[in-house]
Amino acid sequence: MLPMPGQAPPSVTGYALLGLLSLRGEMSGYGLKQLADRTLRFFWVAPAMSHVYSELERLRTAGLVAQTVANRGGRRLRRYSLSERGERVLKAWLSAGQVEFPVLKHEVVLRLFLGHLTGPDRPLQVLDAYRLQLNGRIEELRAIRGRLGTDPHFQYPAMVAEWGIRLYQEELASVEQVGSALVEADP
Amino acid sequence: MLPMPGQAPPSVTGYALLGLLSLRGEMSGYGLKQLADRTLRFFWVAPAMSHVYSELERLRTAGLVAQTVANRGGRRLRRYSLSERGERVLKAWLSAGQVEFPVLKHEVVLRLFLGHLTGPDRPLQVLDAYRLQLNGRIEELRAIRGRLGTDPHFQYPAMVAEWGIRLYQEELASVEQVGSALVEADP
DNA sequence: TGTAGCATGTAAGCCGTTACATGATTGA
DNA sequence: TCAATCATGTAACGGCTTACATGCTACA
Numbered sequence: 001m002l003p004m005p006g007q008a009p010p011s012v013t014g015y016a017l018l019g020l021l022s023l024r025g026e027m028s029g030y031g032l033k034q035l036a037d038r039t040l041r042f043f044w045v046a047p048a049m050s051h052v053y054s055e056l057e058r059l060r061t062a063g064l065v066a067q068t069v070a071n072r073g074g075r076r077l078r079r080y081s082l083s084e085r086g087e088r089v090l091k092a093w094l095s096a097g098q099v100e101f102p103v104l105k106h107e108v109v110l111r112l113f114l115g116h117l118t119g120p121d122r123p124l125q126v127l128d129a130y131r132l133q134l135n136g137r138i139e140e141l142r143a144i145r146g147r148l149g150t151d152p153h154f155q156y157p158a159m160v161a162e163w164g165i166r167l168y169q170e171e172l173a174s175v176e177q178v179g180s181a182l183v184e185a186d187p
Numbered sequence: 188m189l190p191m192p193g194q195a196p197p198s199v200t201g202y203a204l205l206g207l208l209s210l211r212g213e214m215s216g217y218g219l220k221q222l223a224d225r226t227l228r229f230f231w232v233a234p235a236m237s238h239v240y241s242e243l244e245r246l247r248t249a250g251l252v253a254q255t256v257a258n259r260g261g262r263r264l265r266r267y268s269l270s271e272r273g274e275r276v277l278k279a280w281l282s283a284g285q286v287e288f289p290v291l292k293h294e295v296v297l298r299l300f301l302g303h304l305t306g307p308d309r310p311l312q313v314l315d316a317y318r319l320q321l322n323g324r325i326e327e328l329r330a331i332r333g334r335l336g337t338d339p340h341f342q343y344p345a346m347v348a349e350w351g352i353r354l355y356q357e358e359l360a361s362v363e364q365v366g367s368a369l370v371e372a373d374p
Numbered sequence: 375t376g377t378a379g380c381a382t383g384t385a386a387g388c389c390g391t392t393a394c395a396t397g398a399t400t401g402a
Numbered sequence: 403t404c405a406a407t408c409a410t411g412t413a414a415c416g417g418c419t420t421a422c423a424t425g426c427t428a429c430a
Contacts, residue, residue: 078409099317163361232418237421
């Protein structure tokens with residue numbers, strides 16, 4: 001049940017990758033990275049390609065993923081899937097205790113926080129660029145939400161997509177509000 | 188203007204610490220950590236004590252902070268302040284180009300995303316605990332906002348506190364909404 | 375007199391990134 | 403035939419954490 005005695009348990013990102021495998025079945029490291037970019041990125045991280053490979057290797061060593069190696073054109077193509085043990089360990093982790101409070105690394109707000117060093121124009125400029133990026137993200141998420149449809153197999157990812165759309169829309173509203181505060185504080 | 192040729196520029200956390208020094212003037216590493224826990228934590232990170240010390244040492248080597256060493260009871264008490272060069276470098280960074288899109292590491296949403304492995308009860312439970320933590324955070328931020336008052340010197344931190352209160356309140360609303368979706372999807 | 379808070383550090387190690395290196399397959 | 407995409411990896415390093423180690427000061 002617990003990750004083998006003497007082995008460090010997977011990192012949260014490790015568990016997240018196991019979760020992606022549970023959702024989509026067998027896939028390559030490359031494919032997993034693509035999937036992470038469409039999912040995990042919005043609420044966890046977009047792991048680097050090399051990170052995905054090293055993490056998969058660690059999970060394989062721990063017996064949490066199974067690997068099948070095929071030879072195509074003289075090179076090996078690996079495909080990974082969740083092992084039974086992997087599924088047990090993942091479920092145990094999901095059901096277990098403490099969930100960390102979210103961590104936000106928000107450079108836009110850092111710029112606002114240090115506004116006394118620049119005056120209000122710079123935060124306003126940054127906010128403006130941020131607004132554009134937010135609109136882009138909302139579009140991405142809407143497209144993803146659309147593709148998920150009403151298939152009950154993807155109902156949880158669909159909820160997450162909707163959560164994200166809402167979050168970014170609210171960020172947009174905050175941008176407006178902070179913008180007004182900055183303009184008023186200008187003199 | 189640029190951080191010395193041949194020296195790596197500070198990390199964002201390095202700049203953030205410079206910013207805290209610019210806001211409050213001379214202080215100890217210990218004090219800086221306390222301040223970070225009341226400010227940076229909400230939109231960047233809560234750096235570990237040892238990280239604050241190592242970062243200050245790096246900034247000192249780069250000539251961005253000045254250090255004064257006093258002897259009290261046979262041991263050295265160090266106090267740090269922003270150097271002129273530090274202020275120039277910080278302002279240059281604040282005014283410069285690309286601001287990264289915020290990164291969110293949200294374990295609560297990760298649990299929701301993988302709901303197919305647990306069923307809706309576990310995400311509901313997690314959401315419930317999260318609601319409590321959010322209320323706590325909102326209280327903290329309100330207290331901080333209150334202490335900042337209307338002093339124009341702290342008007343930007345005050346805006347950030349207000350932004351945070353709003354963010355967490357919206358998270359609370361999202362928790363309600365996701366909760367309803369989970370209950371409806373239950374069967 | 376004891377304990378909570380102030381204060382400073384070192385060492386080991388994990389998580390994750392960038393840069394570098396290589397090659398096959400697909401489709402325009 | 404060329405470029406984009408699929409695909410797999412290694413090396414070096416940065417940022418940050420945990421664990422460990424130490425000792426003073428204020429105050430109840």
